[in-house]
Amino acid sequence: MANAELCRREGIATSLYYSWSKEFLEAGKKRLAGDTARQATSPEVRELRHEASALKEAVADLTLENRLLKKSMLGDGGDEA
Structure with missing residues (x-):
């Protein structure tokens, strides 16, 4: 199932999906790079x-x-x- 089809089925804009995906990947990169401040x-x-x-x-x-x-x-x- 394609991303666009999943977004349509769940009622979210594909741009929002890609924005969330980018944020998630960036947070993962920071965490792996040792940015663990909290x-x-x-x-x-x-x-x-x-x-x-x-x-x-x-x-x-x-x-x-x-x-x-x-x-x-x-x-x-x-x-x-």
């Missing part, structure tokens, strides 16, 4: 914020532990930069 969803944003917060807390804990270990190695309790 808007993050709200759950993704919440999850990433939670993860960032947990990582900041881990860095703070490790920084404090590192300072305490340095002080204990110095033996005098002084804070060396």
Whole structure:
């Protein structure tokens, strides 16, 4: 069955069909070329914020532990930069 016949049967203009087809193919080319940028969803944003917060807390804990270990190695309790 030809495109024109299908368009007639479905009641759409052939120009509209070809426009949709072109848009579809262009989007596919962009996707294959690595253009995958999109808007993050709200759950993704919440999850990433939670993860960032947990990582900041881990860095703070490790920084404090590192300072305490340095002080204990110095033996005098002084804070060396």
